Amino acid sequence: MIDKNLTIGSSVSLPKSELDNLLEDLRKMGYETIGPCLQDESIVYKGIVGLKDLPRGIQSEQKPASYRLIQSGKPRYFDFIPGSQSWKQFLFPPRQTLFTAVKDGRWQFKENEDQDHRYALIGVRACELAAIHVQDKVFLREDFSDPVYRQRREGLFLLAVNCLDPDETCFCSSMGSGPKHTAGFDLCITELDETFLVEIGSELGRTLIAERNFEFPSAFVQNAVNQSLEHANESILRKLDTSDLPDLLIKNLDAQQWTEVGKRCLACANCTLVCPTCFCWDATDSAEILGRSSVRERVWDSCFNPNFSYVVGGNTRPNIRSRYRQWLTHKLGAWQGQFGVLGCVGCGRCITWCPAGIDLTAEVEAIRAEVKA
Amino acid sequence: MTILQANLLPPTAVFPDKLLLPLWAEIIKVIPEAEGVITLQLKFVDPQVHDRYRFEPGQFNMLYIPGYGEAAISLSSDRESASGLVVHTIRQIGNVTRAAGRLKIGDIVGIRGPFGTSWPLEAIQGMDVVIACGGIGLPPLRGAIYKIIRNREHYGKVTLLYGARTPSDLLYPAEYEAWQKADIDLQVTVDRGDENWTGRVGVVPMWFYHFRVDPHKTAVLTCGPEIMMRFVIFEALARRIPPGNIYISLERNMKCGQGACGHCQQGPYFICKDGPIFPFITLENIFNVEEY
Numbered sequence: 001m002i003d004k005n006l007t008i009g010s011s012v013s014l015p016k017s018e019l020d021n022l023l024e025d026l027r028k029m030g031y032e033t034i035g036p037c038l039q040d041e042s043i044v045y046k047g048i049v050g051l052k053d054l055p056r057g058i059q060s061e062q063k064p065a066s067y068r069l070i071q072s073g074k075p076r077y078f079d080f081i082p083g084s085q086s087w088k089q090f091l092f093p094p095r096q097t098l099f100t101a102v103k104d105g106r107w108q109f110k111e112n113e114d115q116d117h118r119y120a121l122i123g124v125r126a127c128e129l130a131a132i133h134v135q136d137k138v139f140l141r142e143d144f145s146d147p148v149y150r151q152r153r154e155g156l157f158l159l160a161v162n163c164l165d166p167d168e169t170c171f172c173s174s175m176g177s178g179p180k181h182t183a184g185f186d187l188c189i190t191e192l193d194e195t196f197l198v199e200i201g202s203e204l205g206r207t208l209i210a211e212r213n214f215e216f217p218s219a220f221v222q223n224a225v226n227q228s229l230e231h232a233n234e235s236i237l238r239k240l241d242t243s244d245l246p247d248l249l250i251k252n253l254d255a256q257q258w259t260e261v262g263k264r265c266l267a268c269a270n271c272t273l274v275c276p277t278c279f280c281w282d283a284t285d286s287a288e289i290l291g292r293s294s295v296r297e298r299v300w301d302s303c304f305n306p307n308f309s310y311v312v313g314g315n316t317r318p319n320i321r322s323r324y325r326q327w328l329t330h331k332l333g334a335w336q337g338q339f340g341v342l343g344c345v346g347c348g349r350c351i352t353w354c355p356a357g358i359d360l361t362a363e364v365e366a367i368r369a370e371v372k373a
Numbered sequence: 374m375t376i377l378q379a380n381l382l383p384p385t386a387v388f389p390d391k392l393l394l395p396l397w398a399e400i401i402k403v404i405p406e407a408e409g410v411i412t413l414q415l416k417f418v419d420p421q422v423h424d425r426y427r428f429e430p431g432q433f434n435m436l437y438i439p440g441y442g443e444a445a446i447s448l449s450s451d452r453e454s455a456s457g458l459v460v461h462t463i464r465q466i467g468n469v470t471r472a473a474g475r476l477k478i479g480d481i482v483g484i485r486g487p488f489g490t491s492w493p494l495e496a497i498q499g500m501d502v503v504i505a506c507g508g509i510g511l512p513p514l515r516g517a518i519y520k521i522i523r524n525r526e527h528y529g530k531v532t533l534l535y536g537a538r539t540p541s542d543l544l545y546p547a548e549y550e551a552w553q554k555a556d557i558d559l560q561v562t563v564d565r566g567d568e569n570w571t572g573r574v575g576v577v578p579m580w581f582y583h584f585r586v587d588p589h590k591t592a593v594l595t596c597g598p599e600i601m602m603r604f605v606i607f608e609a610l611a612r613r614i615p616p617g618n619i620y621i622s623l624e625r626n627m628k629c630g631q632g633a634c635g636h637c638q639q640g641p642y643f644i645c646k647d648g649p650i651f652p653f654i655t656l657e658n659i660f661n662v663e664e665y
Contacts, residue, residue: 098393101439144631253662280635283628287440294440312466322664337641
């Protein structure tokens, strides 16, 4: 019988080894358990079995155009700040076969038997959960509901983690998305050296915890967690002033700063690929050499690709200046009108992974300064 | 100043709940129109789909050719004409459209649609109408012309300004007489004449200097190269036609037609879903922004 004191909203102290059993339970229920792993000197998200796959004692050090992992030696599994990958790749796959046209006398469609996926995402940060909520508004609209995204999103199990040691590129507190989780998860972990403090966010989460060897947290644990969370919030030094967005950008399309940033931007599309909310995609066709069949795929695209705006006669945005302007005025501008929220959650990936170290918070500030001048 | 909104119609063709999966349609007729321009008349293979398919002039379909991909092509007729067939006039200029040019009667293609907004033909009833188009900008307006002719008494003076590069590039010349008989003032101009050409030479916007408009009761519908539309709008505004009564059809890279893939964005709009037809007043702040 489930402890009647165990309710949605309550927190328990869970020995770290119990996470293995919890993931085992999830897999028995049919979930694929996906979490952070150390690979290629970076943190990537992929299938995990348990604690042994998690990057224990690893911290990241992120700056504009710089990403390093360092050994902290601490007995912690979620001490790092996420790398280039986000959970976007599981809900909105980078490459997805849509259908195959087959010429069998006449052309026929062979629908792609898309395997249903039930993902349990382990270690979702507050900014990342906010990004999923942003993409919900993009993919699950009244006038357009993406069947691929919908299937994956509806079956999602979210094990969230609160960030305790934000990196230099983080600015989630400016976007109201973190560093602490507030809602939308099944379970939420705050990690101390000795234990996980787990907050229950859903009935499923409650059922899973009830099976485990938990105890209600001591005042000491609760206090340590509260202090860590407070410290995390205070340690975010990067800020983005959103008070005059989106108008600041939309009304200053002729700012000199666009030309200036256009000189530094390489249009490599890194920012859009690492961005957890960027959603643009292309559809491509690959024909069999004898022309008897053709596969149509959906692939991620980027507004920095020169062909992104191609129409007969040329590209609408041939210059990098215009492409950067398109990206930023969409992300921090037009997005608001289209989907009711800004398209940025303050995860800082686009700053870390920009090879030129372009920092969108600095770009906004520069435009603001130029307009005021 | 009254602002007339372009009509936003919900797509009426029922397409499957599968991402980008088109419905097959058979080519009933291929009409060569001019050098590099053909018209395809199509019928959905599934008769139920064909009966249920509805669209309004100005909307477009995504035309799929296996092995080549999709292209956004406007509907160049209306439902009541061409025996209810789906009609596309296609300029063979890109990968998909050139493949379309090689198709024959009996071949099949995929169709998704209709998508986008349509010409505001109900909203502008009672007004004079200036239709200004250039090149392949006429096909998206032909359905509107048909509809105006069928309801001719609901419109005042109707002027059609049409420009093409050369006389042999003029589309639908066999229909001009019928249009003129329906009291449409047809003014044709070409960039370069040939030895037999006795008509006008020049660009479409210059035609505004040859007639008078009543700015309070004139609506402008324009489709063509963006540079042409820019000057049509300039001339219309100079004659005090309110920006809410000038309608423009925009072209952008489109992959989905449903405001999902992101390619056709211009400022706040997804051209495929919020357009392609806009009252100019909603574009005033972005239309002239370079490379936006």
